[in-house]
Structure formats: C-alpha cells, structure tokens
Amino acid sequence: MPYDVPHTVSPGLWVLAWRRLRTDRVAMISMAIVFAFLVMMVLSASGLIAKDWGVESGVNYAPPSFLGEDLEQPKAAKDTAPARSSAADAPTPLDIKDPLADALAEIRGQSGKSAGSATSGADSDIVDPLADVMAEIRAKGTTATAVAARAATLPFGGDKWGRDVLKKTIKGSETSIFVGLAGALVATFLGTVFGAVAGYYGKWTDDLFNWFYSVFTSMPSLLLILAVAAVLQQKGILTIILILGLTGWTGVFRLIRSEYLKHKGREYVQAADAIGASNARRMFVHIFPNVSHVVLVQLSILTVAFIKFEVILSFLGLGVPVDVVSWGSMLNEAQNELILGKWWQLAAAGTAMALLVTAFSLFTDSLRDALDPKLK
Amino acid sequence: MTMDSLLSVRDLRVNFRLDKATTFAAVKGISFEIPRNATVALVGESGSGKSVTSLSILGLLPRENATVLPGSEIMYGGRNLAGLSQAELQALRGKDISMIFQEPMTSLNPVFTVGFQLIESLRLHLGLGPAAARKRAIEVLSEVGIPDPEFRINAYPSQMSGGQQQRVMIAMAIACEPKLLIADEPTTALDVTIQKQILDLIAELQRKHRMSVLFITHDLAVVGEIADYVVVMRNGEIREQGPAQSVFEDPQDPYTKALLQCRPRLDRRPVRLPVIEDFMDGGAHAMNLNERKRGIAAADPIILEVKGLGKDFYSREGLFGRRKFEAVKDVSFKLPKGKTLGLVGESGSGKTTVGLTLMRLHEASSGQALFEGRDILAMSPREFMAYKRRIQIIFQNPYASLNPRMIVGQILTEPMQIHGIGATAQERTELAFELLHKVGLPEVSFYKYPHEFSGGQRQRIAIARCLTLKPDILICDESVSALDVSVQAQVLNLLQDLQDEYRLSYIFISHDLAVVKYISDEIMVMNEGAIVEIANSDDIYSHPREAYTKRLLSSIPKGWHHGNDG
Numbered sequence: 001m002p003y004d005v006p007h008t009v010s011p012g013l014w015v016l017a018w019r020r021l022r023t024d025r026v027a028m029i030s031m032a033i034v035f036a037f038l039v040m041m042v043l044s045a046s047g048l049i050a051k052d053w054g055v056e057s058g059v060n061y062a063p064p065s066f067l068g069e070d071l072e073q074p075k076a077a078k079d080t081a082p083a084r085s086s087a088a089d090a091p092t093p094l095d096i097k098d099p100l101a102d103a104l105a106e107i108r109g110q111s112g113k114s115a116g117s118a119t120s121g122a123d124s125d126i127v128d129p130l131a132d133v134m135a136e137i138r139a140k141g142t143t144a145t146a147v148a149a150r151a152a153t154l155p156f157g158g159d160k161w162g163r164d165v166l167k168k169t170i171k172g173s174e175t176s177i178f179v180g181l182a183g184a185l186v187a188t189f190l191g192t193v194f195g196a197v198a199g200y201y202g203k204w205t206d207d208l209f210n211w212f213y214s215v216f217t218s219m220p221s222l223l224l225i226l227a228v229a230a231v232l233q234q235k236g237i238l239t240i241i242l243i244l245g246l247t248g249w250t251g252v253f254r255l256i257r258s259e260y261l262k263h264k265g266r267e268y269v270q271a272a273d274a275i276g277a278s279n280a281r282r283m284f285v286h287i288f289p290n291v292s293h294v295v296l297v298q299l300s301i302l303t304v305a306f307i308k309f310e311v312i313l314s315f316l317g318l319g320v321p322v323d324v325v326s327w328g329s330m331l332n333e334a335q336n337e338l339i340l341g342k343w344w345q346l347a348a349a350g351t352a353m354a355l356l357v358t359a360f361s362l363f364t365d366s367l368r369d370a371l372d373p374k375l376k
Numbered sequence: 377m378t379m380d381s382l383l384s385v386r387d388l389r390v391n392f393r394l395d396k397a398t399t400f401a402a403v404k405g406i407s408f409e410i411p412r413n414a415t416v417a418l419v420g421e422s423g424s425g426k427s428v429t430s431l432s433i434l435g436l437l438p439r440e441n442a443t444v445l446p447g448s449e450i451m452y453g454g455r456n457l458a459g460l461s462q463a464e465l466q467a468l469r470g471k472d473i474s475m476i477f478q479e480p481m482t483s484l485n486p487v488f489t490v491g492f493q494l495i496e497s498l499r500l501h502l503g504l505g506p507a508a509a510r511k512r513a514i515e516v517l518s519e520v521g522i523p524d525p526e527f528r529i530n531a532y533p534s535q536m537s538g539g540q541q542q543r544v545m546i547a548m549a550i551a552c553e554p555k556l557l558i559a560d561e562p563t564t565a566l567d568v569t570i571q572k573q574i575l576d577l578i579a580e581l582q583r584k585h586r587m588s589v590l591f592i593t594h595d596l597a598v599v600g601e602i603a604d605y606v607v608v609m610r611n612g613e614i615r616e617q618g619p620a621q622s623v624f625e626d627p628q629d630p631y632t633k634a635l636l637q638c639r640p641r642l643d644r645r646p647v648r649l650p651v652i653e654d655f656m657d658g659g660a661h662a663m664n665l666n667e668r669k670r671g672i673a674a675a676d677p678i679i680l681e682v683k684g685l686g687k688d689f690y691s692r693e694g695l696f697g698r699r700k701f702e703a704v705k706d707v708s709f710k711l712p713k714g715k716t717l718g719l720v721g722e723s724g725s726g727k728t729t730v731g732l733t734l735m736r737l738h739e740a741s742s743g744q745a746l747f748e749g750r751d752i753l754a755m756s757p758r759e760f761m762a763y764k765r766r767i768q769i770i771f772q773n774p775y776a777s778l779n780p781r782m783i784v785g786q787i788l789t790e791p792m793q794i795h796g797i798g799a800t801a802q803e804r805t806e807l808a809f810e811l812l813h814k815v816g817l818p819e820v821s822f823y824k825y826p827h828e829f830s831g832g833q834r835q836r837i838a839i840a841r842c843l844t845l846k847p848d849i850l851i852c853d854e855s856v857s858a859l860d861v862s863v864q865a866q867v868l869n870l871l872q873d874l875q876d877e878y879r880l881s882y883i884f885i886s887h888d889l890a891v892v893k894y895i896s897d898e899i900m901v902m903n904e905g906a907i908v909e910i911a912n913s914d915d916i917y918s919h920p921r922e923a924y925t926k927r928l929l930s931s932i933p934k935g936w937h938h939g940n941d942g
Contacts, residue, residue: 267772277794289779
C-alpha cells in the first residue's frame, strides 16, 4: 500500500484464517509436527545436526538400543576385518559431499602429478574407481579409529555399514522435504500462471493451454516422469525438482483456470475494468488475491504428493544420486535388509514419512476449512 | 385476531449459534395466527426474521446451528410443530403444509423433467399409482396455467421460463391440496409482468382451494393486493399486526409508516424520499415533501448522443455454424447534462447491455456514441482512457462489485492512482476521506473490508469509487434493486444530492418502474433489444402511447387500493 496504514486496519483474510486455524486442535498439532520437520530440515541443511550421519558409528546392522545387542552381531563386531571388506563395495560415506574432489586431493597427495591421466578416466565412470581408491586409503588410514568408536547398538539401529539410522533419517528428510516443497512450488507457479492466462484471456489462448494440458494428462504421470528423467540423463536433486514441477502443474492449472473463468465475469472485475485497470492489473492485483487461498491449498496438497513421489522415484533408483540419502533411498536399501530381518531402517524412514505426510495432509484440510471464503 | 385459526404461533424464539461463545436471537418471541381460508402477509426487510419464522414452521431450520427455544409453540391441528420429530414433520410437509421458494431455478432439480418431480411428490404423499399421478400432474399443471400441459410435463426445468418454473413450483406445492401454503418471496426474482401473473394465480388458487397462504415478502406494495392480514417484522420482533385495511390505512407503528412512505410512488415525487429515521425519531418530521420538477427541455445541453447502437452476440450452433442474437437493436437517444434518463424493461430487454456497451465493457456491433461530439465507440483503447473516467458505472449487486480482498481505502485510491488524480498518495488518501464523508460513511471505513458493511453501505462505497474519477455520466445498472426499501430510499436520496451538487448525468437502468419514475427526467422503455417508447417521465406514466408500456404500467403493484391516503 502506498500510504501508511494505522493499526485500526481491519483483519484481512489471512488474519481471520489464522484465528480460525488457531481454534482447530488438529490443525495446530499437525502444524506443529510439520513445523518440527521443517526445523529439522533446516538444521540438518545448515549442518547443525546429523552432520556426521555418514560416520560408521555402530557395528554393521547395529540393532536399536531398546532391543539390546543382536545375538549374531557380536561376532561380526569383534571380527571387523571381513565387515570392512564388504563395506568396501560402496564409497565410504565420510566424504560423501564431493567424493571426486576428495579422491583427487588424496590421490594427488599420494602419487603427485603423474596420476593426472588416471583421474580424467575416472570422470566418465564416477562411482566405482573412486570407491576402490578410497577403500584402499581407508583401509590403511582410519580402520583403527573407526573400530574403536563402533557401538554394539544404536538408538534406532544402524544400517548395513553401521551408520546411525536416526541421523540418516534426519539427513534424508532434508532431501525429501526440500524436493517436495521445491517441486510443489515450481508446479504451483507454472499451474497458476498458465491457469490465470488461459482462464482470463479465454479463446485461442485457452485452447492452446488446454491442448498442452491434454497432452500432459494423456500420459500416465509416472511414465512421464520416467521419460523426463531418462531425457535429462542427469541425476540430482535439481533434476527431480524439475521433473516434478514440469509434470505436476496440470491439476493446479485446471483449478486456477476455472477460478479465473469464474472471477473474470464477476462485477468487481468489471468494475476494475470500468475504472481503467489494465489486464495484468485485473489478473494479478484484483483476481489473484481472491484465488490465492486455492493456490495455497494446492501447494500444500502437491507438497505431500511430491514428497511421496520423490520417495517412489528414489526407491525405483530414478531419484536422487546414490551419494545422497533420502527416505526413498533408505526404503530401497531396506528392501534387501528386510530379508535379513533388519527392519529398523524401513521403520525409521517409513514412520518419518508417514508422520509428515499425515500431518501435512491434515494440516491441508484444516487450512482449506480456515480459508473457506464464506467471509460474510 | 379472533377467528377460526389454522395455525397459531405463540412466543416463537429462534437462536442461531454464530460460534462457540456467541448466539444471535433471530426471532425474539413472536406470536401471530394464520386463520383458515385467508392470506397472511409477513413483511420485513432483510434480517427481520421473516424467513426464519417460516422455516421454523416446517422444521427446516439448519439443525447444526439453529435452535427453537423451549416454550415456543407452533400449534397446528392440536399439535405443537416445534416439538415434533423430523419423521412426523416429513409427513406434514408437502401434504398439509407446503412451501414455494424465491428462486424456482434452484428449487427444481435440473436433471429430471418437471413431470417426474411432480409425479414423485404425488405418489409419495397421496400414494397414487403411476397413471393416476400422471393424470393428476397434468391437471395441476393446467390449473397453474402452463399451456399444453400434456406436452410440457416432459420438459426439463431449463426449457421453461422463470415464470413458468415458478408456476411448476406452485403446481408441486398445491398438488396434494395443502391446507397451508407458505410462499417465501415467490415473485422477487421475477419480472414485474410475471410477478403480477403469479400474484393473481396465488390469489385465485387460495380462493378456489379454500387454503391459507402465508406470504413472506419485503415489499409492502406486493401484499396490498392479496393479503387479508399483515404482520410487520423488524429485527426479530413484530412491530405491528392486524387486518390489511387497518395496517395500510391507519398504521400505528412508526416503522410501518416508514415502510409505506419510503417506497417511491407513482403519483408523487418529493424532493427527498422519506427514510426510516424520519419516522423513528419520534416524528421529527423535517421532511421536504415538496414536489420535485422533472423533465427535459429542448434547450438542455446534450452530453451524450447515441445513434443506432447495436450489439450482437453469437452462440455456436452445429460444428461450424453460429447463431446471431441481437441483444440491442438500433438504439438512439440523447442524454442532457445534469439530467437522468431512465431505462426500463423486463429481463432480456437489452437495457443492461446498452449500459455495458457505452462503458465499452462490451464492444458495440454498430452505431455511435458521441460524447461531446466525439465517438467514444470508435476510439482506440488508449484514446478512450481519457474518457473512461468520465463515464462510470454502479453495478446491481453491492456484494459482488467490490473486491473482497481490498480495504475500502485501496478500492477508493486505486482509480485515482490509475488515472493520475492527486499528486501524492497522501493527497489521494485525503480525497478518499472527503468522498467517504460525502457519501455518508465514517472515516474509519477507509481501513475496513467490504464484508464488514451492509448492502446499502457497500453501494455507497461503490458510488464513492465512481466519484473519485469525477465523472460526467454515471450509469446506474439496477443499482438500488438489491437493497431493502428503506435503504433504497437513502441511496436514491444520495444519488439525487450528488446530481444536484455536481450536475451529473445519470443513465438509470431498472426493472422497478416506481423507482425509475421517481429519479428520471426522461424514460426509455425497451423490449427485446429495441426502444418501445421514449418520453418525459411524467408523460409516459400519465399517457403511455404503446401497448407494451401500458401493460408494463398496469403490472406495477398498487399497494392498498381501497381508497387510502394515496
């Protein structure tokens, strides 16, 4: 607003919605849970917690503390050497952030400039050669200290390499929630803009967007995601966000389009036309605030859906790269572990996801109720 | 009232729960009787509790937040309806007591034929077989004046006009020969000529079937012709009740007096219309009841001249074809400065389209509109911007024409911002305050949202928004039609004051002939997109030339007509 508004201003939609929301017990509890997850995500992203999730702090498949020590596990714990060799199949998680740089630095430190040709070869095939190199380095340097720190049990159990499942879950939330939120933002943004333009201008513009919409929705969405994933050929968090955003806008588009169709004929929009407001002004200054609650609810619904989608993608191995942990990749690992009776990784990732998704869905429902524009 | 009573309401109290802590008393202990074989009119403005009263008779109040307080009695046939279970009420509804609603379009199910819906209720309540029910259905359809009922019984509601739909609703209501018919604003959504037919039909059916009618309306003039008894409600209380004659001829309560006086009348035109406050302040009658002179003189300077205006709409037909519909055909008129041109016609007459086309909210198909000699319809949008601010429009529905997400301050300063009126934001804010004052709203309104205002106040805000641009021409598109009678008088007075002060020219579009007569200097009657007649407003009422105009005028509810004070 261009002028100073004193405090006597009446409460607007958002304030009223918040007041309604505050009296809703389910909404407040679910919001607290969602908020807790978000805080966890931020803390983990800023490195304040779960920074050392990659440390093999327990024995392999360390059971959760409340179950007590595994009967079969002590042997493996005492005899660490065979366990080490099995762990060597994968990159050592200590250097998970930038394995190539680390490997390069260490390789250069050991064998000098002569290794230049070897590293350029490693570029095209990132994972395996590095893992070998680093496994050797590890075997020489850090085995003694790692063995010393290994615990027989961990609070919520350990994975195949003895990494703390709790920390892994926290770190995994970072990926899963971020991907879900960012993907939903992209999809909602695209859907809203397309829907606004199509609904407001109508005629051939509408036809054009509807044609796009039909093309996108005529394919099963999972297959579409797989296709885009295959075309982009690059695994990474950004890719997933892009995939989800590009395929997920259709629902929002349809809804926002119909809202704009409805609103553009309303008298307040005609009145705006009568006072000389431009098309853009009518679309975004006048109509948009009246449909913004729909957008918000859609954003919320999509976030839930995309968190699940990310999990499915990662579970299928099409999601985040192997050096990044997400709930989906945890569930993927849990697949094999379950045969061995090691259920805790599945339980941790599954519980975290179920809790967040349920809370988020309940919150979305309450949000929709609170925003119900029967403001009379 | 001492008579053989069919239904008597005693000390009815209804509360609505607004939220956990607060309740709202919608009906505060009212008592009245509905005699056998008579029509009782329940009159009141919005919020008076008249509809709540009628719904509580049938037990149709929303159960989640409405409660009929203990001690309330609705006695019918020796039973208290307020204490009956839903199942017992279900047996009464439709059979003993039936109801017709305001909106026939939403009361009929659009996916079933009217015959199916009629037959369904007959079989349910009277237990008739399919053939007998069908026969009876055709009978009642013909009774309510549906032409060719054997054929029309298979029509869907959308294939009928609004008036016919309301006839079907009445047919359904009387099909089981109810003893009491509750009619909740049955004619409010209808054109004046249709309203007259429906009123006549209800009166005729009442006599023929010797049933009682509870007629609920906001408009005293409507009930004057059909009511035997009148109950006037305000804010959940009864202000006055009695035989129609005494209520109309010798009203005791100041509110009843005000209601009778606020509505513009055809035979008189005071400088200002009386408003409720004039009566409620204990008769501080400082009313200026002098006659206002109206009419157009040949010497009046013309501000807008419309020549051969036409507007076509196209609808798709078949794969490639399209059908042309001429909404406005060859309309020409002149609007003098500082005068009001009234535009009357029934729905579908094209009167609103004329207004929207002049605003260029629709593009005209043909014709010219010369504004101070320049054709505004042929201008480029850029050129038109300068003229846009000089022609403004006030819409019908004050609930829809203000953006619910903007505070009044934003609503008022936005047009000034767009057109560069007022150099600074501070200046615009001050102008907005000034205009709020002008339309009679307190300054704190600036910081409020539209939903915090009543309908009349919202219409004032809409008027203030137009005034920010200092227009020369104001198009009022049914601007007072959605308002209560008393509020309508206030807004009409405001419009009148503004015209006196700024020499505004009005194009006043309305279906309400009494209002148009009051406010207009010249009147243009439209039918099916074309001008029927155009003349000075007094002439058109005293000497209508065209048959259509005569028919329109004869449909106006006359109010009480057994020789009263008017």
